[in-house]
Amino acid sequence: MSWIYINDHFLEEDKAAVNVNDLAVQRGYGVFDFFRTRDNKPLFLDDYLDRFFNSAKTLFISLPVNREQLKNVIYALIGKNNIPESGIRITATGGYSPDGYTPAQGNLIIQQQPLIPVSEEKKEHGIKIITHEYMRDLPAVKSINYVMGVWLQKQVKEKQADDVLYVKNNLITEFPRSNIFMVNSGGKLLTPANNVLAGITRKKVLALAPEILPVATVDISLHELKNAAEVFMTSTTKRILPVVEMDGIKIGDGRPGAITKALYKLFTQMEERTIK
Known part of the structure; x- marks a missing residue:
């Protein structure tokens, strides 16, 4: 109780x-x-x-x-x-x-x-996602309205995926409960600039990442994401979780990337400093 x-x-x-x-x-x-x-x-x-x-x-x-x-x-x-x-x-x-x-x-x-932790399998091997045309109402607000995210769970399971990424006018935005990052072929870390919730883990990653690579918040097209070297999601419960497949298309070499792993290490170190 x-x-x-x-x-x-x-x-x-x-x-x-x-x-x-x-x-x-x-x-x-x-x-x-x-x-x-x-x-x-x-x-x-x-x-x-x-x-x-x-x-x-x-x-x-x-x-x-x-x-x-x-x-x-x-x-x-x-x-x-x-x-x-x-x-x-x-x-x-x-x-x-x-x-x-x-x-x-x-x-x-x-x-x-x-708290139910993310499985070690997902941390080690990454997750698969699908995309859906949608943008949350008032994206800057963390509201209790999860109608679309819940409604899409049937489709996510049917496609044997783990989550769904919202896309609007060919620009990626966010997951129902997470933000998204990508590393492009030029070695730059990118995350959508507009129409997303300002995630706290996202905020911390944006502060930590310049230690290891350049960072930008920009509009990101679906085409750019499909051609990313690495993709990962961030959230309170998932921290930093690699994405290895989207709509049946392999991201990079289909395995969690070195940048994703390095950022996860930096983030967990930040957590340790916070609780001491």
Whole structure:
């Protein structure tokens, strides 16, 4: 059993609930963020809180706590649950709207669960992806709207892939839950500049990568991606995960590349420094 925080209360998981009139239920309207803990220490917490408060502001959701109060609640929840390696999700719902359509003060929900790590096989051998023509609504916002990503799971499984990459007007954007990077034939690291969520792992990779190769945020065509030397995704749970095949086309030599492996090492070293 784990503890959950809703507004002013810590509740046992099976007793936690919000009213069905919440806009999150009625209209699928709300924002969230998600971060990891290691040894009961939250990783890059300030970065995640920056994005969370920005998402709520953009969707006109007012929060019942300020930033410092939210931090205190997070640390209190970590102490109550004592799940050293975990994922923590903070959700701000659209609230109990008086007309069922206008955002109100959001309900704040914080959940903590043990983290399921990415398999060693995927780390060692990489993953396969497919592409789909789509762009998320308000891409800079981490909203609770995952309709397309969930709907596409059937197609992902039918094609024996691991994830789906969104493409709009022949330009790549992002995965439903991850960002994408590529190394081109000239040895430059590229990631899409527009219409993507500003991932926290993406941010850290952009800061670390100049140690080993030049970096740019630019528009990337589907053709460029198919001809990349290396491709990898980044996310909170996956960290840096190699992509070795897209739409049945092998990326590079079909194996995780040296740059991907080097960046993964740099990123895990950064994590270690953060928790010390």
